[in-house]
Each structure stands twice: as structure tokens, then as C-alpha cells.
Amino acid sequence: MMKSLKTFLLWQLRFLSSLYGPVFLTIIFSLLQGYFFPDSPVWPIGVFAIVMVFIFTRYCKW
Template sequence: MMGYIKKFLRRQGRFFFSMYGPALLTIIFALLQAHYFPGSPVWPTGVLFILIMIIIGRYVKW
């Protein structure tokens, strides 16, 4: 029974990371960029999001 619960929780964790991980990393990057570099452009946030999506899609296999 514990093995089933571990397997279920691991599967749910992977699902949530693959769904919300890129957005969460992008939001954290945007907040840090706005805090430390207030006059910086917005386009690096979009570029980072695209790169994160490519990296997670290509290199993170479940």
C-alpha cells in the first residue's frame, strides 16, 4: 500500500512540475529582473519562457 502511495505521489509531482514548473520559473525570473534591473526590457522574459519550454520538453523525460 505504501508503494502505491509513493508511486501515486511521485506521478503527481512530475505532472505538477511539468505543468507549472516553466510558468513558475518564468514568474520568478520576471520578478527578480524587475527588482534588480528596473529599466530593463520585457523581451528576455519571453525568451526565457521559450527556452525553458524547449529544455523541459526535450531533456526532461518522464
């Protein structure tokens, strides 16, 4: 029973991280960029988001 529960929870974690991982990383990146560099341009956030989507779709195959 514990093995099946552990397998299910790991499967859910992988699924949710592949689904929401780029979103969370982009939000964290934008918040950190705004905190550390308040006068920086906004375009690096879009580039970071595109790169994260590319990385997750290419390398995170579940």
C-alpha cells in the same frame, strides 16, 4: 500501501512539474528581473520563457 502512495505522489509531482514548471520559472525570473533590474527591457522574459518550454519539452520526458 505506503509504497503505492509514494509512487502516486511522485508521479503527480513529476506530472505537475512538467506541466507548470516553465510557467513558474518564467514568473520567478520576471519577478527577480524586475526587482534587481527595474529599468531593464522586457524582451528577456519572452526569450527565457521560450527557452524553458524548449528545455522542458526536450529533457523532461515522463
